[in-house]
Amino acid sequence: MKKYWIAVDWGTTNFRAFLMDNAQRLDHIHHACGLLSVEKTEFAATLYHLLQPWLQEHGVLPVVMAGMVGSQQGWHEVPYSPLPCTARALLGGTYSFTTTWGSPAWIIPGVSGTSPFGQPDVMRGEEVQLLGLSQLHPAEKHFALLPGTHSKHAHLAGGNITDFSTFMSGEVFSLLSQHSLLGKGLPEQQDDKPTFLLGVKTALRGAPFTHLIFSARTRRLAGEIAPAHIHSYLSGLTIGAEMLAIPAGQQAWVVGSPTLTERYRLASTLLDLQLTPVNGDDCFIHGLSHLYSLLQGAAQ
Numbered sequence: 001m002k003k004y005w006i007a008v009d010w011g012t013t014n015f016r017a018f019l020m021d022n023a024q025r026l027d028h029i030h031h032a033c034g035l036l037s038v039e040k041t042e043f044a045a046t047l048y049h050l051l052q053p054w055l056q057e058h059g060v061l062p063v064v065m066a067g068m069v070g071s072q073q074g075w076h077e078v079p080y081s082p083l084p085c086t087a088r089a090l091l092g093g094t095y096s097f098t099t100t101w102g103s104p105a106w107i108i109p110g111v112s113g114t115s116p117f118g119q120p121d122v123m124r125g126e127e128v129q130l131l132g133l134s135q136l137h138p139a140e141k142h143f144a145l146l147p148g149t150h151s152k153h154a155h156l157a158g159g160n161i162t163d164f165s166t167f168m169s170g171e172v173f174s175l176l177s178q179h180s181l182l183g184k185g186l187p188e189q190q191d192d193k194p195t196f197l198l199g200v201k202t203a204l205r206g207a208p209f210t211h212l213i214f215s216a217r218t219r220r221l222a223g224e225i226a227p228a229h230i231h232s233y234l235s236g237l238t239i240g241a242e243m244l245a246i247p248a249g250q251q252a253w254v255v256g257s258p259t260l261t262e263r264y265r266l267a268s269t270l271l272d273l274q275l276t277p278v279n280g281d282d283c284f285i286h287g288l289s290h291l292y293s294l295l296q297g298a299a300q
């Protein structure tokens with residue numbers, strides 16, 4: 001029996017939606033219309049416009065959302081679930097409402113806690129991917145990297161999130177390459193593996209990061225890095241600096257897009273790390289499908 005619903009990952013810069021038949025993905029949408037491009041009063045209209053082809057074909061469908069859509073800047077602010085966090089805790093903190101066009105809708109709450117470095121930390125959206133990872137690859141314990149704008153390093157025990165820490169690697173790379181002296185006046189950039197690995201090696205020396213990033217300019221002036229490869233070098237520096245936080249010999253999953261997970265896997269070849277890549281969309285879909293099944297059970 002077909003049971004259509006819609007899974008949504010609505011972040012700061014991007015919107016992704018998946019048309020689901022029970023736990024099977026049928027179709028997907030990806031738009032660069034994250035929270036930064038949506039006015040506070042326009043979330044309902046924006047979502048209806050994006051989902052309209054599916055709604056016209058299949059009628060009013062349930063919508064389950066995760067990510068920054070539940071933040072202070074989002075559609076409805078949903079309080080975080082504290083660590084340690086279980087699927088049942090996420091279910092209990094989920095915000096439910098009905099859209100203006102009649103779809104039952106839910107927003108997953110996200111997770112908060114104290115990082116292993118003693119700092120307050122939060123995530124929204126990654127908790128669904130971590131739940132999906134534990135569903136796809138069951139194990140007593142998981143250590144996972146979730147690269148992105150704000151990368152996460154997370155531990156799970158028995159499928160429950162026990163701790164995590166955030167690294168602003170993606171945002172720092174964007175700021176350095178687009179808005180700093182290091183990225184000014186560059187030609188069209190070309191991805192270059194040796195230059196990326198040079199950046200990783202430089203970061204692994206452990207010198208202060210704000211000193212090392214200036215080498216993107218000095219190595220260019222010295223002719224050691226081609227102007228077209230500066231972004232590759234900066235990417236290596238930021239990812240290498242992040243991976244310094246991982247203990248030697250650690251086995252880890254790296255959850256994300258194939259492009260990003262390959263960068264982290266490549267960087268790991270310079271460290272004593274074993275990274276196993278897994279598709280972030282697959283984890284998100286499995287995690288949200290599990291939560292949706294729990295929501296349906298709670299509604300009965």
